[in-house]
Amino acid sequence: MSETFVDLGFVDAPSGVLVLGMAGGIDHWRAPGRPLSTRAGVAASSGGGRLREWLCEAVAVPAADDRRLRVRASTSPSPFDEEPTIATLEIGLGLPWPGTADRSVPVPLGDLPVDRCGMVVGDATGLDAWTGMADEPADGLADVSYWGRYADDAHARFGGERITRYGVDGPRGWLDLPVAEAVARAAELDAWRDRFHGKGFMVSIDKHTDFHRFRRAGRHHPLHVGAIEVGGCRVLGIEWDQGDHSIRHRGERGAGRVHPVTLEAGEAGEMVMRWTIPPYDFDDE
Template identity: 80%
Template structure:
């Protein structure tokens, strides 16, 4: 039976090179010597390929530099909660499949694990400006959220709006606070809980880095997909449900949990990149 795809949005790649990489490590490429754009450009020169250095991994491919690139996905039910999760991620590259190449045989570029912190799809040069979870936000703002056993008591004492997310109520808190105010608010909550309860309240400060902006952008999407601008380019971020990740993808590459990325021809003869995550089988579960 043919897969049914849903549109996730589009990305732009004015450099002519597109990257699918692990969100945890996008900002680390420049710490390891050669910047990501240089590595990706070299791989794209040869038609695309897999990049790996330390814990950083990505796939880079050549794409059209003058048009939006459509991103779609097919889904399968998660073994964790039966909610839909991505089974095949497909990106239209904006270029035609070579007339001399066999359309039936996919070209394998490598494989990627599902990063616990999500995946990022965007322009290789634009992603060189990516700010990771430990960086400082360009807008000087952060979100403060709290949850746990004493959440209702904290709400009665301090307030805070419910931050709705797809399918769940989400934590309470205050979005878009200046950093100093966010730190003071979080310290106030933590100090209150320590004095009265000792533990039972989780408090988080999420600075508006690109890492946290893409997660926030996907709060209302059933597949946790969000679009943000990075380095003047539209980027898509895909976050994985933590329960689903622990069931299907835990251990990532060290545990052999990696999935193939291929170049293929679509029905119209256009070139697409596909990342295929096979269905979970209970018979494959570790004993």
């Protein structure tokens, strides 16, 4: 049976190098001294390959630098809640399949684990500008959210709007606050919890880093996919349902939970990069 794909959006790669990488570590590539774009450029110059530095992993490939690159996915039911989850991620690279290469044989590029923090598809040079969880937001803003056993009590006292997400009500809180105001409001909620309730009530501050922006952009997408601009390039981020991740992908590379990335010939004769994540098999337990 052939796979049925749905469109997730598009990215661009003006540097001519496209990266599929673990979102939790994109900002750490520059720490050892060589930015992601340098490493990715070397891999792409030889046709593509996997990059790894400590817990950071990615695959880099050459891509057309003058057009939008379509990103699609097929799905399979999650073992957590039976909702659709990504089974195959496919990225059109806008380059012709080499005339001398066998179209029926995929070219292996390595493998990748599913990052609990999500995955990112985008231009290698653009991603050099990625701001991660510990960075400061360029716009100086942050979101505050709260949830848990005493959320209704907190709402009655402090207010806050419902922050909706696909398929669920989501927590309550405030969006787009100046960072200092967000910190003060979260501290007020924490103090109220400690004074009257103790455990059972959670508060989160999410600064508008690129890491948070892609997660926020995907809140209303059934596959948790969101598009943002990073370094002047359009980037797609994919967040995983935490329950699905814990069941289907738990342990990541340390537990052998890695999935193959290949170059293949697409229907129109162009190269595509495919990341194949098998459906969960209860017989493997």
